[in-house]
Amino acid sequence: xxxxxxxxxxxxxxxxxxxxxxxxxxxxxxxxxxxxxxxxxxxxxxxxxxxxxxxxxxxxxxxxxxxxxxxxxxxxxxxxxxxxxxxxxxxxxxxxxxxxxxxxxxxxxxxxxxxxxxxxxxxxxxxxxxxxxxxxxxxxxxxxxxxxxxxxxxxxxxxxxxxxxxxxxxxxxxxxxxxxxxxxxxxxxxxxxx
Amino acid sequence: xxxxxxxxxxxxxxxxxxxxxxxxxxxxxxxxxxxxxxxxxxxxxxx
Numbered sequence: 001x002x003x004x005x006x007x008x009x010x011x012x013x014x015x016x017x018x019x020x021x022x023x024x025x026x027x028x029x030x031x032x033x034x035x036x037x038x039x040x041x042x043x044x045x046x047x048x049x050x051x052x053x054x055x056x057x058x059x060x061x062x063x064x065x066x067x068x069x070x071x072x073x074x075x076x077x078x079x080x081x082x083x084x085x086x087x088x089x090x091x092x093x094x095x096x097x098x099x100x101x102x103x104x105x106x107x108x109x110x111x112x113x114x115x116x117x118x119x120x121x122x123x124x125x126x127x128x129x130x131x132x133x134x135x136x137x138x139x140x141x142x143x144x145x146x147x148x149x150x151x152x153x154x155x156x157x158x159x160x161x162x163x164x165x166x167x168x169x170x171x172x173x174x175x176x177x178x179x180x181x182x183x184x185x186x187x188x189x190x191x192x193x194x
Numbered sequence: 195x196x197x198x199x200x201x202x203x204x205x206x207x208x209x210x211x212x213x214x215x216x217x218x219x220x221x222x223x224x225x226x227x228x229x230x231x232x233x234x235x236x237x238x239x240x241x
Contacts, residue, residue, distance in 0.1 A: 023220065023223050024220055031210055031216065035211045039209050061226070061228065064226060064227070064228040065228040065230065
């Protein structure tokens with residue numbers, strides 16, 4: 001399909017000029033990354049769907065109002081919108097992102113592969129779980145950068161674009177996140193090894 | 195060598211929004227017209 005090779009910037013231009021199919025292509029191309037990003041923070045399918053929908057309503061209004069001027073950076077721009085909506089969501093509900101054990105969602109479903117039961121694997125899983133708990137102790141701004149960098153494999157450039165801070169600030173937050181993690185580990189004399 | 199314990203599992207590639215959500219967005223896009231008059235912009239939703 002020709003759609004696969006059309007750059008985002010051209011699809012955005014086509015959409016602004018009235019080609020509705022271009023939006024469908026953009027959504028199809030990026031839905032996993034955007035929805036996955038939202039879900040990684042929210043951990044609730046329904047709320048993630050709501051935020052995904054609100055994100056694209058903003059995108060549509062901006063594009064149709066001819067207020068978009070970031071050609072070639074469509075995905076970081078959309079991710080930034082969804083990031084802001086996620087922040088709004090937590091501000092509204094006044095709670096920090098947290099992974100809770102529920103009937104539909106088990107923390108182990110994202111931490112381990114159930115088919116592997118060897119001892120070494122169990123230890124690695126335990127270390128990962130402990131590390132996650134430690135990461136939860138970090139200040140929000142540092143945790144955000146660390147999770148995006150280490151768990152979502154984003155570059156510092158992408159992180160800075162999504163969070164709206166400079167690359168140096170993002171690097172600084174990563175550095176402090178690691179220093180604080182070491183401090184917590186030392187303080188509680190936790191052994192992370194296998 | 196430092197061990198890497200972080201799995202890239204938080205943002206799974208398989209996660210996708212509901213079809214209804216995508217369909218709503220596309221219908222909303224078709225129905226919406228934004229008209230700019232001087233400094234103000236008006237949103238018109240066609241039924």
